[in-house]
Amino acid sequence: MRSPKNLSTALLGLALVCPAVAEAQDVELGQVLIRDEQQGSDDPTVQEAKARLAExxxxxxxxxxxxPLQGRVASNQDVLAYQPGVYAQSAGNEGVKISIRGSGINRAPGAHASGLYAMLDGLPLTGPGGTPYELLEPLWLDHVEVLRGANGFDRGALALGGAIDYVSHTGFDAPLLQVRYAMGSHGYRQRQVSSGQVLGDLDYYVALTDAKSDGYQDHTASTSQGVIANVGYRFNPNLQTRFYLRYRETDNDLAGRVTKQSIEHDPRAANPTYQARDYRRDEPGSTFFGNKTTYYIDDDSSIQTGLVYHDYPMDLREGPNRLKVAYSDVSGTFDYKRRDTLWGLESHSTAGLRVTKHLPNDGASEFVRIPTGNTAGYAPGTRIRDFTYQGSDTVLHLGNDLEIADDLWLTTGIAAIYTRRESAVTYPESGGKTSLHDWDYAPRLGLRYQLSPAVQLFGNLSRSVEGPHPWSLIYSSNQLFPAGSGVATGAQRDPIKLQNQTATTLELGGRGDSALGEWTLAWYYAQVRHELLSVLPNANAVTPYELNASPTVHQGVEASLNSTLWSQPGVGALSLRQAYTFSDFHYRDDERFGDNRLPGLPMHYYQGELRYDWPQGFFAGANLQLASKVAVDYANSYYADPYALLGATLGYNAAKNDWQTWVDVRNLTNTHYAATVTPGYDDKGLDAARSTPGEGLGVYWGVSWSLR
Structure with missing residues (x-):
């Protein structure tokens, strides 16, 4: 059988040898106007986003x-499918492991994804404590923008993986009324009703959504419900504002990690401890309220301000203890943009400020849930300890694009970063405190050259900076309450100190359109220092320990090709879309692990879909997903198997765009595989419980109707 590496190479080259291809068309890579009178909205359309990111x-x-909405869209796994450089896999419910260029490579999927800067409509979602997932409802989105690696610089995003901006619908692109319903295997159900329209200078969008699933794996049932609303108002041609509201509740049962043998022989089985003790994660209600106001000073300059309040409490029952967590952030943004002519050269300048800060009441209280170990003999509900965590991120960034020759642009930038992290155990009184304050910087230098109307080449050298989470200072501590401390005996007492993770990255690549199709290609090489890596100390551990690693290297290739293989008017069109990601992440002469690969992600990852569209609106497709083996510990002593998944879709889009229906079949061969891995330190070649099984055979059906 051909290996996943060879298969992905062969399939990526399929379009290269196909004799029937569409004629090449020019790619629109022109400048993005600061002012858009026709759209009337400060949120970009899909085409505007593509043009802007092409710069x-x-x-x-x-x-x-x-x-994606022409099939099941249950989570970020479905949203980010077929995207080069992006790895997104579900952990059995809404918790999705997302990694770009090795960001958060081995963090457990869940509420605090690391290494990425997430935004909602250009406003900060990520805070010092990470990125909660419960507000990322896919049905609310018009499009998603991903700036991989240091390319999120102009958004104030300096994490290793870059920036993801989830842009919701507005009254300008939403139907007056839309109803969507989906159902399928494993008790899956999803419903939404939404409305949007423009009323003179005012527009609005509102949607109500709920979902329920029994889950593929035992003890992975989930429920969610939420509402989104935004209202925009245009005071005059130079001033507009928009208010955003998101509220959502989720409740997820947790199945835990299992062994490779369990996945091979009984993939639906949960970790026995998780099931017996009813581990679960409850998000009782998260609220995101923000405003974005844009003022056009003149035709060549603008100011945009943003303000966000984000409250996301958690009720965590992920172990024998219960943790009630209070999280709330406040964020402010300021962006100034202008176009000039400098020394006869066209110039685009930006200045921006991003500030996100935990509010003073942020903290957690831990209680006995199931008396065991050091808490044996204490009644459920007994308070074990209280601790606080404080943090803030401040980024001031200045950037410029200068056309130094015809179609040749020089990009320069510098960012100043201030991070603050504090954690303290306030009960029992003998608990400790750690406070970290760091200034850092991140320069950026890039070139892009429009080689022809259909081919652009680019390169950049950039630096990224990422602080640890405040809560990881206490959870990674090996300083424990000593014997005789009552119910707190054995719990972490003193927070530790961790350093900011930094990386210097060189990237080269290009994008364009040709007879082969629309293509992108990027190669990157990053030297990472003090990488924040997590490890489960044993197979039964719930919370990973997070520590700074010795120097590491992240390098890889990201490629996509979207091809029209055959097309005939009145008959139909056959197309092929492909995305391939090569990832090589390893230590640099570590004392213990040498040049071992970092566990947690496959080296080769490929997704492809072959699709036929009929003029009447019917479509049918077949898709393939390939992943190579994955190390499950830092010693590289044991691996999860490679896998190949087949799927199919069949559907109909009405000519008037008023209704749509589809059938989406996942994992046709019912392959047993590990979707995510949460690594251990050194399993000594033994099959430890490190993996989360991917979904088996599933069939989903959906329908939507719109009144425009």
Missing amino acids: VPGGSNVVDMRQ
Whole structure:
């Protein structure tokens, strides 16, 4: 059997040898106007987003949600499918492991994804404590913008993986009324009703959504419900504002990690401890309220301000203890943009400020849930300890794009970063405290050259900076309450100190359109220092320990090709879309692990879909997903198997765009595989419980109707 590496190479080259291809068309890579009178909205359309990201000298993606919505869209796994450089896999419910260029490579999927800067409509979602997932409802989105690696510089995003901006619908692109319903295997159900329209200078969008699933794996049932609303108002041609509201509740049962043998022989079985003790994660209600106001000073300059309040409490029952967590952030943004002519050269300048800060009441209380170990003999509900965590991120960034020759642009930038992290155990009184304050910087230098109307080449050298989470200072501590401390005996007492993770990255690549199709290609090489890596100390551990690693290297290749293989008017069109990601992440002469590969992600990852569209609106497709083996510990002593998944879709889009229906079949061969891995330190070649099984055979059906 051909290996996943060879298969992905062969399939990526299929379009290269096909004799029937469409004629090449020019790519619209012109400048993006600051003012858009016709749209009337400060949120970009899909085409505007593509044009804007084409001015970034580095890898990026724009996901037009009209394509994913022609199938099941349950989580970020479905939203970010077929995107080069992006690895997104579900952990059995809404918790999705997302990694770009090795960001958060081995963090457990869940509420605090690391290494990425997430935004909602250009406003900060990620805070010092990470990125909660419960507000990322896919049905609310018009499109998603992904700026991989340091290419999120102009958004104030300096994490290793870059930036993801989830852009919701507005009254300008939403139907007056839309109803969507989906159902399928494993008790899956999803419903939404939404409305949007423009009323003179005012527009609005509102949607109500709920979902329920029994889950493929035992003890992975989930429920969610939420509402989104935004209202925009245009005071005059130079001033407009928009208010955003998101509220959502989720409740997820947790099945835990299992062994490779369990996945091979009984993939639906949960970790016995998780099931017996009813581990679960409850998000009782998260609220995101923000405003974005844009003022056009003149035709060549603008100011945009943003303000966000984000409250996301958690009720965590992920172990024998119960943790009630209070999280709330406040964020402010300021962006100034202008166009000039400098020394006879066209110049685009930006200045921006991003500030996100935990509010003073942030903290957690831990209680006995199931008396065991050091808490044996204490009644459920007994308070074990209280601790606080504080943090803030401040980024001031200045950037410029200068056309130094015809179609040759020089990008320069510098960012100043201030991070603050504090954690303290306030009960028992003998607990400790740690406070970290760091200043850092991140320069950026890039070039992009329009070689022809249909080919652009780019390169950049950039630096990224990422602080640890405040809560990881206490959870990673090996300083424990000593014997005789009552119910707190054995719990972490003193928070530790961790350093900011930094990386210097070189990237080269290009994008364009040709007879072969629309293509993108990027190569990157990053030297990472003090990488924040997590490890489960044993097979039964719930919370990973997070520590700074010795120097590491992240390098890889990201490629996509969207081809029209055959097309005839009145008959139909056959197309092929492909995305391939090569990832090589390893230590640099570590004392213990040498040049071992970092566990947690496959080296080769490929997704492809072959689709036929009929003029009447019917479509049918077959898709393939390939992943190579994955190390499950830092010693590289044991691996999860490679896998190949087949799927199919069949559907109909009405000519008037008023209704749509589809059938989406996942994992046709019912392959047993590990979707995510949460690594251990050194399993000594033994099959430890490190993996989460991927979904088996599933069939889903959906329908939507719109009144426009």
